[in-house]
Amino acid sequence: MEEYGFFLSFNELEDLFRLPVNPETLEIKESGDSKSYTIVDLGEINAIAYPKLTEITLESIFPAQHYPFVLVRSEGPNRLLRPFEYVEMIQKWMKSRRPIRFVLSGVSLKGEREDSSVPNDLALNMAMSIESFTWKLSAGTSGDVEYSLSLKKYVFYQASPVKIVKGQVKAEPKRASDKAAPKTYTMKAGDSLWSIAKKVLGDGQKYKVIQKLNGIKDSELKKLPIGKVLKLP
CATH class of the missing domain: 3.10.350.10 (LysM domain)
Structure with a gap:
């Protein structure tokens, strides 16, 4: 049996958790940065530019108890955390000013959700910055935290050393890493x-x-x- 899971990790899996309740919808925004100009005797033209960074919005809850629809186990190393543990972890990531990694993955289930915290076939794996995180406690929810999380694709950048080979400048590529x-x-x-x-x-x-x-x-x-x-x- 297989289902989809949403995972957030930080600093090369130093911190990792699966969203305990999948969002009802996943909003992914892809947009361009084209500009229009008016040319004499030609009219308006559109100059196509590079696409803007992908934006993702998630809305769900961090449950205070193990409801039937919760996707992680109630105990063990991949146990359900307390709502404020999730909140404090995300706040810590934001204060670090480093990107996190967002993964949408198929998850293989064996028995009692034996592997429900481990990504299987990746559907989406992206380094992202946390643009906003809002959360609230709602009356009558037994301590559940409702939240909205806005992410933006993060592109690693750094100065690269270059070599002159037969009169040609060649950059030495470096592997991008989100590890501190x-x-x-x-x-x-x-x-x-x-x-x-x-x-x-x-x-x-x-x-x-x-x-x-x-x-x-x-x-x-x-x-x-x-x-x-x-x-x-």
Whole structure:
């Protein structure tokens, strides 16, 4: 048996939950950014531009009890959370100013919704920013939280290093990731500040930034011990 589930995750699955109650409707907005101009002796023309970022709106509830229509289990690692746990998690994501990941997926069910919290065949998987989150407690709902969540597609962007090959400029593509950059690094055998800067910051020349941040003297550069924890910019 299969059904569709809505999943929200943050920081490469550091946080993940399935919406306990599927929205009645999923509103997806796709629009262009064309502009019209009036040309002498020709009239109005339409200049087609790149499409705008996809917008998604979800409206549902975070239930305070395990109703028959709730899609997650009542206990266990994928248990139904308290309504305010969902609210606080979304608020935490918004304060991080980092994108989340929205997944609409087919879910295989075995027995008593054994796998109901695990995405199966992906139908939609998109990095998104949280544009707005409104929620309220309604009288007579036993503590259920009604909410509306507005998301907008997030496009990863960063400066890319380039190489000159036979007179042609070639950019080195980097894999986009919604995982937060590490704040510390523990030195291992064979490490140097240059190799750490190359690995973590993408540029070995930035070793001086790490050196200054950690108050390391030039005379100490070749004597850094294995296991030393370095702060990263």
